[in-house]
Amino acid sequence: MPVKSGLYDKAGKELKKITLPKGIFDVEWNPSLVSLAYRVQVNNGKDLAGSSKNRSDVRASTRKLYRQKGTGNARAGARTAGQRVGGGAIHGPQSRNPVLKINKKAGRKALMSALSKKLSDGEVKFVEIPKWKNASVKNAISLLDKNGLEGKTLVLHNEKQDTASCSFRNVKNVRFYGGERVNIGDLLRYKNVLISSEALKKIEEIWK
Numbered sequence: 119m120p121v122k123s124g125l126y127d128k129a130g131k132e133l134k135k136i137t138l139p140k141g142i143f144d145v146e147w148n149p150s151l152v153s154l155a156y157r158v159q160v161n162n163g164k165d166l167a168g169s170s171k172n173r174s175d176v177r178a179s180t181r182k183l184y185r186q187k188g189t190g191n192a193r194a195g196a197r198t199a200g201q202r203v204g205g206g207a208i209h210g211p212q213s214r215n216p217v218l219k220i221n222k223k224a225g226r227k228a229l230m231s232a233l234s235k236k237l238s239d240g241e242v243k244f245v246e247i248p249k250w251k252n253a254s255v256k257n258a259i260s261l262l263d264k265n266g267l268e269g270k271t272l273v274l275h276n277e278k279q280d281t282a283s284c285s286f287r288n289v290k291n292v293r294f295y296g297g298e299r300v301n302i303g304d305l306l307r308y309k310n311v312l313i314s315s316e317a318l319k320k321i322e323e324i325w326k
Contacts, residue, residue, distance in 0.1 A: 120144075123237070125244045125315060128257075130264035133246060136315075139322040143237050145230040152235075155228035155302045158218040170210030173198045178205075225302075226325065232305040243267060247275055247314045253284035262289070265312070272308035274300055274317035297321045 121144045124132040138144070178197040186193055200208035220228070236242045243265055250257055262271060270291045275282055277296035286294040293304060297317030305311065313321070 121237070123242075123244055125246060126265055127246050128248055128261045128264065130266065136244060136318075138237075138318075139326050142230050142321065142325055143234050145227065145234040147235045147238075148228065148231045151224060151228045152232050152302065152306075155220055155225055156306055158220045158225075159301065159303045161216060161218050169213040170207040172208075172210065173200060173206035176204070176206045229300070229302050229305070230325065232302055233300075233311075236305060236311055241309060242311045242313060244313050244315065244318060247282050247316070250281040250285065253281045255285055255288045258282075258285035258289050258292075262292070262312070267310045267312055269310065270308045271310040271312060272300075272304050273312045273314075274321075275314040276316050276320075298324055 120140065121138045122135050123138055123143075125134055125136045127133050176198045180196045180198065183194045183197065184191065197205065199205045233242070245261065245265055247261070262268075271293075273286050273292055273294040274297045275286070275294065277298075283294060286292055293308065297313065297320035300321065
């Protein structure tokens with residue numbers, strides 16, 4: 119049975135009923151797969167470039183600091199020793215690359231599962247975003263309020279630098295981008311998802 123939802127205007131009034139694309143908004147909830155996809159995205163997005171220099175990485179003279187006996191000092195080797203200021207770190211952190219993988223089919227299913235769950239929980243709203251003459255944060259906030267979208271909201275529209283993008287990108291707790299960039303991380307981080315008719319077409323085009 120096809121999944122249907124309302125398409126609303128900027129005032130929160132229903133314009134019409136729309137039939138949602140099959141295989142995108144009617145996928146069974148799979149928490150374990152969604153969790154795996156989220157971990158893959160988060161882990162592979164980390165910056166793990168931090169790496170300390172060990173004794174062999176430090177550039178300094180390897181000449182013995184002073185003779186072995188007769189100075190009254192403890193025996194010492196090169197300046198690169200870990201106990202010396204500027205010497206190499208002993209057992210310090212090294213960069214690593216714990217790349218996690220998920221196949222394309224499973225990743226797609228996880229994304230569709232998350233979208234379907236958000237829709238069934240009433241956290242997705244389809245709105246016809248108007249072409250405002252001028253960029254206006256006030257108009258963007260009004261559209262969100264009248265459509266009952268409070269708190270952290272992900273707005274999927276387009277990638278154009280138009281009045282809509284300039285308006286929504288300056289609203290607190292709102293993330294705005296095109297439908298083609300929707301990802302599992304943002305679907306889980308943001309409570310509400312606003313999908314414009316333009317973004318819906320893009321999602322259907324890419325993921326169907």
